[in-house]
Amino acid sequence: MAIIIKDNVFTLQTKNSTYQMKADDKGILLHTYYGKRTDETDYSYMISMADRGFSGNIYEAREDRTYSLDFLPQEFPVCGSGDYRVDCLHVDLGAGVSDCLMFFDSYNTYHGKYSLEGLPAMFALEEEKVDTLELILKDNQEELYLHLFYGVFEEYDIITRAVIVENQTNREVRLSRVLSACLDMDHDGMDFIHFYGRHAGERELERVSLFHGITELRSTRGTSSHQHNPFVILAEKNTTEELGECFGFSLLYSGGFHIQTEVDQFHQTRIVIGIDDSDFSWSLQPGDTFVTPEVSMGYSNCGLSNLSHCYHNSFQNNLIRSSWKNKRRPILVNNWEATYFDFNADKLLEIAKEAADLELDMLVLDDGWFGKRDNDDTGLGDWFVNENKLGCSLKELVDKVNHMGLMFGLWFEPEMISEDSNLYRSHPEWAMVVPGRNPIRGRSQLVLDMTREDVLTYVKERLFAIMDSANIQYIKWDMNRSVAAAYSALLPRERQGELRHRYVLGLYHVMEALLERYPDLLLEGCSGGGGRFDAGMLYYAPQIWCSDNTDAIERLNIQYGTSFGYPMSSVSAHVSVCPNHQNGRVTPFKTRGICAMQGTFGYELDLSKLSIEEKEEARKQICTFKKHYRLFQFGNYYRLTSPLENPDFTAWEYVDKDKKEAYIGVVYTNLHGNPAAQSVKFKGLCKESIYEMWKNQEPAGTYTGAALMNGGILLPIPRENYDSCQIYISRKEENK
Ligand code: GLA
Numbered sequence: 001m002a003i004i005i006k007d008n009v010f011t012l013q014t015k016n017s018t019y020q021m022k023a024d025d026k027g028i029l030l031h032t033y034y035g036k037r038t039d040e041t042d043y044s045y046m047i048s049m050a051d052r053g054f055s056g057n058i059y060e061a062r063e064d065r066t067y068s069l070d071f072l073p074q075e076f077p078v079c080g081s082g083d084y085r086v087d088c089l090h091v092d093l094g095a096g097v098s099d100c101l102m103f104f105d106s107y108n109t110y111h112g113k114y115s116l117e118g119l120p121a122m123f124a125l126e127e128e129k130v131d132t133l134e135l136i137l138k139d140n141q142e143e144l145y146l147h148l149f150y151g152v153f154e155e156y157d158i159i160t161r162a163v164i165v166e167n168q169t170n171r172e173v174r175l176s177r178v179l180s181a182c183l184d185m186d187h188d189g190m191d192f193i194h195f196y197g198r199h200a201g202e203r204e205l206e207r208v209s210l211f212h213g214i215t216e217l218r219s220t221r222g223t224s225s226h227q228h229n230p231f232v233i234l235a236e237k238n239t240t241e242e243l244g245e246c247f248g249f250s251l252l253y254s255g256g257f258h259i260q261t262e263v264d265q266f267h268q269t270r271i272v273i274g275i276d277d278s279d280f281s282w283s284l285q286p287g288d289t290f291v292t293p294e295v296s297m298g299y300s301n302c303g304l305s306n307l308s309h310c311y312h313n314s315f316q317n318n319l320i321r322s323s324w325k326n327k328r329r330p331i332l333v334n335n336w337e338a339t340y341f342d343f344n345a346d347k348l349l350e351i352a353k354e355a356a357d358l359e360l361d362m363l364v365l366d367d368g369w370f371g372k373r374d375n376d377d378t379g380l381g382d383w384f385v386n387e388n389k390l391g392c393s394l395k396e397l398v399d400k401v402n403h404m405g406l407m408f409g410l411w412f413e414p415e416m417i418s419e420d421s422n423l424y425r426s427h428p429e430w431a432m433v434v435p436g437r438n439p440i441r442g443r444s445q446l447v448l449d450m451t452r453e454d455v456l457t458y459v460k461e462r463l464f465a466i467m468d469s470a471n472i473q474y475i476k477w478d479m480n481r482s483v484a485a486a487y488s489a490l491l492p493r494e495r496q497g498e499l500r501h502r503y504v505l506g507l508y509h510v511m512e513a514l515l516e517r518y519p520d521l522l523l524e525g526c527s528g529g530g531g532r533f534d535a536g537m538l539y540y541a542p543q544i545w546c547s548d549n550t551d552a553i554e555r556l557n558i559q560y561g562t563s564f565g566y567p568m569s570s571v572s573a574h575v576s577v578c579p580n581h582q583n584g585r586v587t588p589f590k591t592r593g594i595c596a597m598q599g600t601f602g603y604e605l606d607l608s609k610l611s612i613e614e615k616e617e618a619r620k621q622i623c624t625f626k627k628h629y630r631l632f633q634f635g636n637y638y639r640l641t642s643p644l645e646n647p648d649f650t651a652w653e654y655v656d657k658d659k660k661e662a663y664i665g666v667v668y669t670n671l672h673g674n675p676a677a678q679s680v681k682f683k684g685l686c687k688e689s690i691y692e693m694w695k696n697q698e699p700a701g702t703y704t705g706a707a708l709m710n711g712g713i714l715l716p717i718p719r720e721n722y723d724s725c726q727i728y729i730s731r732k733e734e735n736k
Contacts, residue, residue, distance in 0.1 A: 001109065001111070001131050002014065002129065002131045002152040002154045003109050003131050003133045003150075003152060004040045005107070005109070006040065006042075007042070008022060008023040008024075008104070009021075009022045009032070009040070009042045009044075010022070010023075010107070010133060010135065011040045012133065012150060012152045012159055013037065013152070013154065014037070014152060014153065014154045014155075014156070014157045014158070014159065014299070015037070015154055015155060015156075015157055016036065016037050016157050016299065016300075016301060017034070017035065017036065017037055017157050017159075017299035017301075018033060018034070018035065018036070018037050018038045018039075019033065019034045019150075019159055020032045020033035020034070020040075020042075020043055021075050021135070022042060022044050023104030023135075024044065026058065026060045026061060026067065026103070027060070027103035027104045028058075028069065028072065028074065028103065028104070029074065029075040029076065029102075029104050029135065029137060029148075030044060030047070030072060030073055030074060030075065031073040031074055031075045031182075031183065031184045032044045032046070032047070032073065033046075034183060034185070034247070034299070035245065035299070035301070036245070036301045046186065047072065047073065047186075049066040049067065050066050051065040051066050052066075052068060052070070052071060052266070054070075055068035055070035055071055055082075056068060056069075056070060056082035057082070058081065058082060058101065060103075060140070068082065069081045069082050069083040070082055070083055070084060070085075071264070071265075071266050071268070073184035073185075073186065073268065074182065074184060075135075075148065075182065076088050076089065076102065076137070076146060076148055076163070076181075076182055077089075077182055077270075077272075078090075078091070078100055078101065078102055079091075079098040079099070079100075079177070080097070080098050080099035080100055080101070081100075081101050085262050085264055085270050086214060086260040086262045086270060086272050087177075087179075087182070087272065088163075088177070088178070088179040088180075088181070088182050088272055088274065089102075089146070089165075089175075089177060089178055089179070090175065090176040090177035090178075090277070091144065091165075091173060091174070091175050091176075091178075092173065092174040092175075092176070093139070093142050093144065093169070093173055094171060094172075094173075098176065098177075100139045100142070100144060101139060101140045101141075102137035102138065102139055102140075102144075102146055103137060103138060103139075103140050104135065104136075104137055105136045105137055105138040105145070106136045107133065107134060107135050107136065108132075108133075108134040108136075109131065109132065109133050109134070110131070110132050111130070111131055111132075112124050112130060112131070112132060113130045113132055113151045113153075113160075113318075114132045114134070114149045114151060114162070116162055116291050116293075116294060117291060118291070118505050118508060118509065119162075119252070119253075119291060119293055119294065119505075119508065119536075120252045120253075120293075120294070120319070120508065120535070120536045120537075120538075120539030120540070121151075121160070121162070121252065121294045121539070122151060122153070122158070122160050122252070122294065122296060122314065122315075122318045122319050123318055123319075123321075124151075124153075124318065125317065125318065128153075128155070128318075129154045129155060130151060130152065130153050130154070130318075131151075131152045131154075132149065132150065132151055132152075133149070133150040133152070134147055134148070134149050134150075135147075135148040135150075136148075142169050143167075143168035143169045144165070144166070144167060144168070144169060144173060145165070145166040145168060146163060146164070146165055146166075147163065147164040147165075147166065148161070148163055149161060149162045149163070149164070151294075153314055153318060156298075156310050156313055156314035156317075156318075157298060157299045157300065157310045158296055158297065158298050158310055158311075158314045158318075159296075159297045159299075160294050160295065160296050160297070161180060161181040161294065161295045161297065162180055162291065162292055162293065162294040162295070163178065163179075163180055163181075163291075163292045164289050164290065164291050164292075165178055165284065165289060165290045165292075166288075166289045167284040167285065167286060167287065167288050167289070168286070168287070169286060170286050171286065172283055172284065172285055172286075173283075173284040174281060174282070174283055174284070175280075175281065175282040175284060175290060176277065176280060176281050176282075176497075177277035177280065178274065178275065178277075178282070178290060178292055179258065179272050179273060179274025179275070179277075179292065180251065180273060180274040180275070180292040180293055180294065180295045181249070181272070181273055181274065181295040181297070182270060182271070182272045183234075183247070183249075183270070183271050183297070184268060184269075184270050185234075185268060185269040185270070186268055187267060187268065187269065188210065188212070188263045188267040188268065188269055189209070189210075189236075189237055190209075190210050190234050190235065190236060190237070190269050191207050191208065191209055191210070191234070191235045191236070191237060191239070192207070192208050192209075192210050192215060192232065192233075192234060192261055193205060193206070193207045193232065193233040193234075193235055193246075193304075193564070194206055194217055194228065194229070194232045194233075194259075195228070195229040195231065195232075195561045195562075195564070195565075196217075196227060196228055196229075197226050197227060197228075197229075197530075197558075197561075198226050198227065199226050199528050199529060199531065199548065200529060200547060200548050200549040200554075200582055201226075201547070201549060201554070201557075201558065202226045202229075202529065202530040202531070202533065202546070202547050202558050202561070202562070203229055203530065203533070203558055203561030203562045204557060204558075204561055204644075205560070205561045205564065205642075205644060207235075209237075210261055210263050210269060211263060212263045212264070212265070212267075213262070213263065214260055214261070214262045215260070215261045215262075216258065216259065216260040216261075217232070217257075217258075217259045217260075218256070218257065218258045218259070218276055218278065219255075219256045219257055219276060220256050220276055220278050220279070221256060221482035221483060221484075222255055222256055222447070222482055222483025222484075222486065222500055222503060222504075223254060223255060223256070223479060223482065223483070223527055223531055223532045224251075224253065224254055224255070224256075224257060224531075224532050224533070224534040224536075224537075225256075225482070225531055225532075226527075226528070226529070226530060226531040228257075228259075229533065229534065229561075229565070230250065230251035230253060230257045230259070230273075230534050230535070231248065231249070231250040231251070231311075231534075231535070231564070231565035231566075232248075232249050232259055232271075232273075233246050233247065233248050233249075233304070233307065233564065234246065234247045234249075234261070234269070234271060235247075235304070239303060239304065240303055240304070241303050241304050241305045241638075241639060242302065242303040242305060242306075242683075243302065243303050244301075244302075244303055245299075245300070245301050246299075246300050246303070246304055246307050247297065247298070247299055247307075248296075248297065248298035248299075248300075248307050248310070248311060248565065249271065249273050249295055249296075249297055250295065250296045250298070250311065250535045250565055251273055251274070251293055251294075251295055251534070251535065251536070252293055252294040252295070252296065252319070252534070252535040252536040252539065253275065253293035253294075253504065253534065253535075253536045254504055254507065254508075254532050254534050254536040254537050255275065255276070255500055255501060255503065255504035256275065256276030256278070256500055257273070257274065257275060257276050258272075258273070258274060258275065258276045258277055258278070259271070259272070259273045260272050260273075273295055274292055274293065274295070275292065275293060275501060276500070279486075279497060279500060280497050280498075280500065280501065281494075281495075281497030281498065282497065282498050282501070283494065283495055283498070293536065296311070296314070296315075296319075296535060298310040298311055298314075304564065304639075305638055305639065305683070307564075308563060308564050308565070308637065308639075309636055309637075311564075311565050311566065311567070312566075312567040312568070312636075312637060313567075315535060315538055315566065315567050315570070316567045316569060316634070319535060319538050319539055320538050320539070320542045320567075320569075320570070321515075321539060321540075322515075322522065322523065322540075322541070322542040323519055323520050324520075324522045324542050325542050325569075328626070328629045328633065329522070329542075329543060329569070329600045329601075329629075329633065330360075330361035330362040330407055330409075330473075330474070330522070330602075331360050331361050331362070331601050331602055331603075331622060331625060331626075332360065332361060332362035332363070332364050332409060332474070332602040332603070333351060333352075333355045333360055333362070333363055333364070333602060333603040333604070333605075333607055334364040334366055334409075334476075334574060334602065334603070334604045335347075335348060335351060335363070335364065335365060335366050335604075336366035336367065336411075336604055337550065337576050337577060337581055337604045337605055338351060338577075338604065338605050338606040338607075339606070340367075340368070341367065341368040341373065341374045341375055341376075342374075343368065343389075344389060344390055344391045345390045345391045345392045345396070345397045345400075346391065348363065348365060348397065348401075349397070349400055349401070350608050351363065351606060351607050351608060352400075352401050352404055352406055353404060353608075354607035354608050354610070355404075355406055355603075355607055356404040356405050356406055358607065358615070358618055358619060358622055359619075359622055360406065360602075360603070360622065361406065361407055362406055362407040362408065362409055362473070362474060363401050363406050363407075363408055363409070364408075364409035364410070364411065364474060364476060365397075365408070365409070365410050365411065366411040366476070367411050367413070367478075368389075369385060369386060369389070369390065369394070369410070369411075370382055370383050370384055370385060370386055371383070371384060371386060371421060371422070372386070372420070372421075373386065374389075376443055376444060376445075376480075377418065377420060377444040378418050378420040378421060379418055379420070379421055380413055380416040380417055380418040380421060380423075380445050381416065381417040381418060381421045381422075381423030381424060381448070382421045382422050382423055383412070383414075383462035383463070383465075383466060384462075385466070385469070393469075393470075394466070394469055394470045395469055395470040397470075398470035398471050398472065399470075399471070402471055407473045407474065408470070408471060408472055408473060408474075409472065409473060409474030409475065409476065409522070409524075410466070410472050410474070410475055410476070411475075411476045411478060412463065412466075412475055412476070412477055412478065413477075413478040413479065413480060414448075414459045414462075414463060414477065414510065415447060415448050415450055415459075415479050415507060416445050416446070416447060416448060416479070416480065416481070417430060417431050417445065417446050417447070417448050418444065418445050418446070419431075419439075419444075419445075419446065423458075424446075429449075429489045430448055430449055430452065430454075430455050430458075431446040431447065431448065431449065432446065432447045432448070432449045432483070432485075432486045432487055432488060432499075433446060433485070433487060434485050434487040435487070435489070437485070439485070440484040440485045441481075442480070442481025442482060442484065443480050443481050443528075445480065445481060447481065447483050447486070449488050449489065449490070449503075450502075450503045450506030450507055450510075451488050451490070451491065451498075451499055451502035451503055451505075451506050452488065452489075452490055452506075455506070456506055456509060456510055459510055460510055460513055460514070463475075463510070463514055464514075464517060467514075467517075467518060467521075472521075473520070473521065473522060474521065474522040474523075474524065475514075475521060475522075475523055475524070476524045476526050476545065477511070477523055477524065477525055477526060477541065478526040478527065478528075479526070479527040479528070479531070479532060480527065480528045481528075482531075483500065483503065486499050486500060486503070487499070488502075508536075508540070511523065511540040511541075512540070515540060522542070522543075523540055523541040523542070524541055524543050524544065524545060524572055525537040525538075525540070525541035525543070525544035525545070526544065526545035526572075528548055529545055529546065529547040529548030529549065530544065530545065530546045530547045530548075530558070530562070532544070533546065533562065533566065535565070535566070538566070538570055542569070542570060543569070543570050543571070543572045543599075543600045544570055544571070544572055545572045546558060546559060546562055546571045546572055546573055546599060548582065549582045549583070550574055550575075550576035550580060550581070550582065550604060551576075551580040551582055551583050551585050551587070552580075552587045552591050552592045552594075552595040552596075552667065552722065553585060553587060553667070553669060553722060554582075554583065554585075555573060555595050555598075556595065556643045556650045556667055556669070557643045557644070559571055559573065559595070559598050559599060560639060560642065560643050560644075560650070560652075563637060563639060563652075567637075568598060568599055568632065568633075568637050568654075569599075569600065569632075569633040569634070570599075570600075571598065571599030571600065572599055572600050572602070573595065573596040573597075573598060573599035573600065573601065573602070574596055574601075574602045574603055574604035575589070575592040575593050575596045575601075575602070575603045575604070575605065575618075575621070576592065576603075576604045576605050577605040577606070577609075578592075585722075586721075587721070587722040588720060588721075588722060588723065588724065589613075589614045589617045589618070590617055590621075590724055591667055591722050591723065591724040593617065593618070593620075593621035593624075594665045594666075594667060594724045594725075594726060595665075595667060595724075596621075597621070597624070597625055597628075597632060597665065598632075598652060598665060600633075601621070601625045601632075603618070620697075624726070628654075628663055628728070630656070631654040631655075631656055631661060631662070631663050632654055632663075634657065635654035635655050635656050635657065635662075635663075636654065636655045636656075636657065636684055637652065637653070637654055638652065638653040638654075638655070638683045638684060639652055640652055640653055640664065640680050640681070640683070641680070643669070646669075647669060647670050648668065648669060648670045648672075648678060649666055649667060649668045649669060649670070649678060649715070649718075650666070650667050650669060651664055651665065651666045651667075651680045651715075652664070652665050653665075653682060653683060653684070655682075655683070655684040655685065659684065659685055659686040659689065659705070659731070660730065660731045661728070661729060661730040661731065662682060662684070662685060662691075662728070662729050663726065663727070663728050663729075664680065664682070664726070664727040664728075665724070665726055666680070666715055666724060666725045666726075666727070667722065667723075667724045668718035668722060668723045668724065669722065671718060671720075671721060675717055675718075677714060678714070678715045679712045679713060679714050679715060680712055680713060680715060681708070681709055681710065681711075681712035681713075682705070682708040682709050682712070682713070682729070683709060685705035685708055685709055685729075686705045686731070687704065687705040687706035687709060688704065688705065688706070689704070689705045689731045689732070689733075690702055690703070690704055690705075690731070690732040690733075691703055691704070691705060691708060691729040691730060691731055691732065692729065692730055692732055693708075693713070693727065693728070693729045694727070694728045694729075695716060695725060695726075695727050696716070696725050696726055696727075697726075697728075700727070702732065703729075708729065713727065
């Protein structure tokens with residue numbers, strides 16, 4: 001077992017990391033170690049006890065003025081304990097103030113992984129070494145319990161955490177903040193790496209030095225959001241892609257979140273992470289429990305690439321459940337940028353015919369097929385096929401598409417309602433609008449109250465009816481606005497603070513029901529592009545539309561940022577038309593293909609309008625993707641350059657897990673007269689092996705792994721704006 005318990009010291013061991021806690025003689029659960037794998041020594045000897053000015057002492061410390069929660073490293077700090085740093089729990093036990101003090105009560109351990117009711121959580125596969133520790137804390141005066149869960153994924157250096165609050169008192173307990181995890185570190189000087197952005201410009205990496213005080217990120221938008229991502233990294237100053245210690249924190253949650261770091265007066269660093277508490281309150285009746293979302297913590301002592309691999313591999317194996325996870329994802333063509341709302345069945349079949357000719361796998365019909373929906377002002381909620389617009393039934397269209405040898409996928413935006421819709425006319429109370437006030441619109445639409453049973457029943461009924469009406473194998477689940485001025489007509493005033501979390505639970509409930517009924521459905525997440533790209537969503541949708549920005553060059557940056565915390569098999573990316581619809585840039589067709597192959601590959605343009613040359617290039621791209629999909633979907637991914645630091649080109653690499661083959665994609669972002677030589681070095685190869693190389697499909701010599709990793713390779717000189725190249729190597733023995 002990866003959990004060792006001795007004298008109330010709890011040590012969790014993964015392949016390369018150790019995590020330790022101790023319930024001390026007062027009963028406080030201290031955090032004593034997280035870092036490079038070590039032994040089970042009780043590391044509390046490293047805590048320096050001293051009487052520190054203005055650091056109060058809990059009653060249980062008696063005369064000992066050196067014992068203060070104001071500086072002690074803790075596992076789950078609570079408000080009202082004399083710890084003035086950011087904390088995890090604010091609970092009103094009846095006095096109208098946040099005040100509790102949690103002491104160690106008992107523990108449980110078992111093989112396998114805990115699950116969380118109604119929420120996404122990582123899971124163990126059979127035969128895998130995964131263990132669970134549950135630590136139970138109790139308030140020193142009231143029957144209020146905390147169950148702290150730890151899932152230890154030995155192989156991946158991942159430790160998951162979640163908390164259940166249990167009210168065993170005989171009266172209501174009110175929560176106003178319940179985060180999922182805290183990590184205390186005994187030093188300062190760390191860097192905070194996070195991923196900020198906007199619509200069409202998601203997940204831009206920013207690395208900042210933490211200072212004495214609080215740094216915080218939050219989404220109050222009801223979704224994880226384009227603006228901030230619920231994945232962050234704490235890294236030592238000297239940590240690079242290949243060297244140094246770093247700690248990752250990924251919240252498996254698709255609603256608003258809150259992450260704070262604090263460097264305190266004693267130069268210690270704390271991070272807390274969980275549900276956004278800005279508009280949060282939760283009423284726990286006697287006997288009730290509250291379950292927090294899960295946090296997945298990753299550790300690497302050899303740089304950021306390795307940390308990314310921990311997340312890529314564990315999410316791919318132990319978070320993504322879809323029956324598609326190990327299959328080649330369909331290469332699809334989506335009609336959105338090809339037609340927007342202006343299509344009928346004939347137009348779609350014209351695109352499908354070209355797709356079949358190019359040997360694509362799927363046609364996806366995007367927005368506009370239902371209700372009255374010829375622009376984005378109307379129709380949301382009316383999930384009835386507009387046969388007048390299509391010119392036939394959905395089944396007839398799908399059958400024809402299937403007959404061409406293609407699968408069929410469909411767009412939905414189930415959480416929304418347009419005021420100009422039959423649904424709104426019959427159920428205005430289903431929209432989340434504050435009574436007597438004008439609604440806040442977003443993209444002219446309102447948000448459905450996903451906390452209501454009747455709304456969930458309607459949404460499921462319509463989804464199921466459409467699914468049952470034709471052979472639909474994929475759904476793109478969209479969500480095109482932020483939640484604002486949220487109000488539910490059914491919740492009493494004092495429970496409106498529960499709405500945002502209940503909304504997310506409603507969303508997860510419908511997605512779970514959909515997948516339970518159609519286990520082979522491929523679900524793609526989307527929220528105005530990548531506005532809900534989070535680990536919670538991956539539990540339902542193995543791929544997520546990464547951004548509405550389909551420009552290959554801007555995508556380099558977006559996909560670079562996304563790669564830190566999410567497997568590339570989840571990054572949905574398409575080749576679109578030029579000039580690009582978002583920024584007007586013109587890039588070579590070849591380059592657009594290479595960028596889209598950094599994720600799940602597809603097209604989003606009118607295939608019937610491709611030139612002969614473009615069609616030829618598309619054929620090559622499709623062939624390359626099919627040939628190398630194992631590398632792209634399951635290979636180890638390396639960022640060879642950063643688009644934020646290298647103005648001339650961006651390069652990335654996939655290496656097969658057995659090091660038999662590797663692929664490098666390069667996109668040039670600058671041109672020079674009389675250019676200097678440019679090169680990259682492979683990573684992750686077997687140094688003794690001999691590899692044969694192809695540059696842009698042309699044979700380019702034979703090299704040892706050592707040469708490719710240490711000497712590197714010269715890149716071809718770019719010949720046009722945004723030129724690109726693909727380099728493929730294969731171990732010589734495999735080519736015989
Ligand atoms: C969002 C999505 C797009 C497309 C449109 C349709 O913006 O991100 O891909 O589906 O909605 O309205």
